[in-house]
Amino acid sequence: EAEVAQSPRYKITEKSQAVAFWCDPISGHATRYWYRQILGQGPELLVQFQDESVVDDSQLPKDRFSAERLKGVDSTLKIQPAELGDSAMYLCASSFLGTVNTEAFFGQGTRLTVV
Amino acid sequence: DAKTTQPTSMDCAEGRAANLPCNHSTISGNEYVYWYRQIHSQGPQYIIHGLKNNETNEMASLIITEDRKSSTLILPHATLRDTAVYYCIVRPLGTSYDKVIFGPGTSLSVIP
Numbered sequence: 001e002a003e004v005a006q007s008p009r010y011k012i013t014e015k016s017q018a019v020a021f022w023c024d025p026i027s028g029h030a031t032r033y034w035y036r037q038i039l040g041q042g043p044e045l046l047v048q049f050q051d052e053s054v055v056d057d058s059q060l061p062k063d064r065f066s067a068e069r070l071k072g073v074d075s076t077l078k079i080q081p082a083e084l085g086d087s088a089m090y091l092c093a094s095s096f097l098g099t100v101n102t103e104a105f106f107g108q109g110t111r112l113t114v115v
Numbered sequence: 116d117a118k119t120t121q122p123t124s125m126d127c128a129e130g131r132a133a134n135l136p137c138n139h140s141t142i143s144g145n146e147y148v149y150w151y152r153q154i155h156s157q158g159p160q161y162i163i164h165g166l167k168n169n170e171t172n173e174m175a176s177l178i179i180t181e182d183r184k185s186s187t188l189i190l191p192h193a194t195l196r197d198t199a200v201y202y203c204i205v206r207p208l209g210t211s212y213d214k215v216i217f218g219p220g221t222s223l224s225v226i227p
Contacts, residue, residue: 093159103161108157
């Protein structure tokens with residue numbers, strides 16, 4: 001079964017450093033998502049792409065976060081500079097566009113710890 | 116913002132049916148009800164979805180009330196592996212407003 005791949009699985013970084021996460025979504029999925037999940041809470045949508053366009057990035061802290069979805073390939077989420085409050089799980093997901101087979105498939109996530 | 120409300124936590128005895136409720140009183144006619152679950156330290160996993168008819172698959176059953184303002188996810192024979200956080204989500208499929216927005220979910224503990 002196809003899976004959403006994320007790396008690294010764990011990342012420890014010092015505050016003020018730059019950090020990047022990589023996601024390889026399921027082939028053919030036009031919709032891509034990045035979520036942040038703080039311990040004990042549900043995932044929070046940071047950015048949603050439709051093909052190469054950003055559909056929603058209203059919750060993305062744009063002064064330090066950036067997300068990119070390369071055509072037909074993978075997606076990256078970058079934080080620069082990292083702050084202590086950015087410690088969380090970062091999840092990538094993808095899905096088909098439309099009204100059938102639209103369930104979002106999630107990766108295992110990247111657990112970020114900022115020290 | 117999440118458009119659903121769920122109990123914070125529930126317990127269920129192993130082997131019994133787990134019935135997880137969800138209220139979505141402001142659901143629109145084009146919004147589907149989706150359920151996901153998240154086992155500790157893993158990404159969320161899709162379970163089932165429906166519009167207005169009851170649905171069943173190999174994992175669970177989804178019962179949606181006639182007025183569509185609430186639904187119940189049923190795990191017919193809960194096992195210890197079903198211990199997870201369960202999220203109920205409404206989505207306007209096929210529209211530009213389609214997003215997968217999570218609330219806090221229900222933490223289900225299956226007890227031996």
